[in-house]
Amino acid sequence: MFGLLKRLSKTLVNKLISVFLNGLFTILPLALTIGLFAFSFRLLKRWLEPITALTPDWLNVIPHGEIMVVIAAVFILGAILKTLILRQMVRLLEAIVAQIPLVRPVYFGLKQLVQAFSLQDTLTFKKVVLVEFPRKGVFSIGFLTGQVAKQLAPDQQKKFFNVFMPTTPNPTSGYYIMLAEESITVVDLTRQEAMALIISGGIIQPERFTD
Numbered sequence: 001m002f003g004l005l006k007r008l009s010k011t012l013v014n015k016l017i018s019v020f021l022n023g024l025f026t027i028l029p030l031a032l033t034i035g036l037f038a039f040s041f042r043l044l045k046r047w048l049e050p051i052t053a054l055t056p057d058w059l060n061v062i063p064h065g066e067i068m069v070v071i072a073a074v075f076i077l078g079a080i081l082k083t084l085i086l087r088q089m090v091r092l093l094e095a096i097v098a099q100i101p102l103v104r105p106v107y108f109g110l111k112q113l114v115q116a117f118s119l120q121d122t123l124t125f126k127k128v129v130l131v132e133f134p135r136k137g138v139f140s141i142g143f144l145t146g147q148v149a150k151q152l153a154p155d156q157q158k159k160f161f162n163v164f165m166p167t168t169p170n171p172t173s174g175y176y177i178m179l180a181e182e183s184i185t186v187v188d189l190t191r192q193e194a195m196a197l198i199i200s201g202g203i204i205q206p207e208r209f210t211d
Helices: 002-047 065-080 084-097 103-117 191-199
Strands: 127-132 139-147 160-166 174-180
Touching: 002 065, 084 103, 127 160, 127 191, 139 191
Parallel strands: none
Antiparallel strands: 127 139, 139 160, 160 174
């Protein structure tokens, strides 16, 4: 009798734990999403506090008015950058930055990374590809960055391509490799989908493939 009660109590406890974990794992993604956005919003507000002192008093009455100011400023800057004069000024500023030894690699590295994520950029990461790397039988996602100059190709009778293989979870580091055309398979992924897949270690799958 005691053994039966013990088994029943154990089964009940296991059921309760199972129900609790089921509820926890159901609500956890939503809670983490809300928490992440709330943290990001508070962090953004803290960064933009100096702008509050520069904005008119009537704008400070509007909730989160400093964010509206920044959004408007970004739009205005984007419109101004369309003009040739300011674009030349930006290039001149970059030329000055390029002369500073410690700042140059940081600035241009971050610029290339931002451009790679940009939807307007079609040159940095041309295509998402699948290649056998780091050894035969193991496949990795990479980014096709261009064709290897014929003079640099290991075999001038074949087409070779430059491929960047990012690492997980930090895609800003990785490996540059040259691959023959037949060793590359183009994958039906956008650059943003591929980056999310790489950074998350395969946890975040493209929604269109998870239906």
